[in-house]
Amino acid sequence: MITSRDNKFVKEIRSLQNKKSRDETGLFIIEGMRNAKEVLGTDTKIAYCLYTEKLAGDKLVKALMQQQIPCYDVKDSIFHSLSATRESQGIILAAKKNNWEIKQFFVESAGKNLAILDHIQDPGNLGTILRSAWAAGLGGIIVLANGVDIYNPKVVRAAMGALYHLPVTMITAEEAYFQLKQHDYEILVADANGEDYHEFKCAAKVAWLLGSEANGPEAFWRNKADFTLSIPMAKGVDSLNVAVAASILFFADIGEKKTEIYISLMLHRQASLCYNIYRICDKTI
Numbered sequence: 001m002i003t004s005r006d007n008k009f010v011k012e013i014r015s016l017q018n019k020k021s022r023d024e025t026g027l028f029i030i031e032g033m034r035n036a037k038e039v040l041g042t043d044t045k046i047a048y049c050l051y052t053e054k055l056a057g058d059k060l061v062k063a064l065m066q067q068q069i070p071c072y073d074v075k076d077s078i079f080h081s082l083s084a085t086r087e088s089q090g091i092i093l094a095a096k097k098n099n100w101e102i103k104q105f106f107v108e109s110a111g112k113n114l115a116i117l118d119h120i121q122d123p124g125n126l127g128t129i130l131r132s133a134w135a136a137g138l139g140g141i142i143v144l145a146n147g148v149d150i151y152n153p154k155v156v157r158a159a160m161g162a163l164y165h166l167p168v169t170m171i172t173a174e175e176a177y178f179q180l181k182q183h184d185y186e187i188l189v190a191d192a193n194g195e196d197y198h199e200f201k202c203a204a205k206v207a208w209l210l211g212s213e214a215n216g217p218e219a220f221w222r223n224k225a226d227f228t229l230s231i232p233m234a235k236g237v238d239s240l241n242v243a244v245a246a247s248i249l250f251f252a253d254i255g256e257k258k259t260e261i262y263i264s265l266m267l268h269r270q271a272s273l274c275y276n277i278y279r280i281c282d283k284t285i
Contacts, residue, residue, distance in 0.1 A: 002074045013082050019149045028151035030093040038161030045096040052079045052090035084153050100169040108167040112139025119212035120147040127158020128243035136250035140167035142176050186226040189217050194228035213242050
């Protein structure tokens with residue numbers, strides 16, 4: 001059992017609250033039972049695990065040990081000093097960052113729709129956007145190198161596993177634009193002054209650009225956009241939280257596809273029903 005605050009793992013976990021240490025070590029923190037369970041079976045490599053005495057013998061800890069991941073039990077008082085949450089769930093993982101090279105990113109995203117996040121500063125917003133993108137079936141996220149660190153512990157918690165399943169890369173605006181056009185993406189900028197997104201018919205591949213919480217998209221993207229779209233709102237409301245707006249737009253992208261699938265399914269069922277009625281009538285006659 002770890003009983004000293006000077007233990008090397010305790011000191012490293014504490015240091016990983018800071019971006020500088022995350023950049024130097026290539027590690028980040030995964031805290032909590034649900035997040036820890038979510039990372040199992042993914043390509044994210046776990047360096048080690050710290051857990052409290054109450055989790056000794058827990059199924060999750062056993063699963064980590066079975067994967068040959070070093071696991072160390074920590075005295076409760078020391079562990080709680082490491083936790084960034086008010087009520088710690090008793091487990092913290094140190095994991096290796098997924099460094100997606102841009103070529104690999106576009107291979108992994110497999111031609112699906114993408115999102116570009118410009119100057120997103122709030123870690124809760126960024127994490128929520130990542131989670132919504134994963135849920136909506138986007139192929140990946142481009143986080144421009146002017147916002148909050150994607151491995152900030154608050155981002156990781158809010159993303160609820162999206163970081164382990166969704167390709168995420170951090171590059172400059174110029175590089176993002178060049179790569180998107182090289183891969184034939186249409187860039188859709190979300191802005192209050194744009195056209196109603198309901199009226200827009202999605203191209204084969206689109207990349208949604210979402211700007212900062214305070215100022216919206218940068219001039220660079222306003223000038224480069226293929227289309228500028230907005231979400232219609234009630235009179236007197238001038239904006240939405242960026243994470244809320246992102247969720248609406250991401251699911252709007254797949255809405256038409258879902259509708260097409262639903263219509264196809266209904267037509268198939270109707271055809272089957274007509275065939276069955278024909279057979280019943282034929283036998284009756």
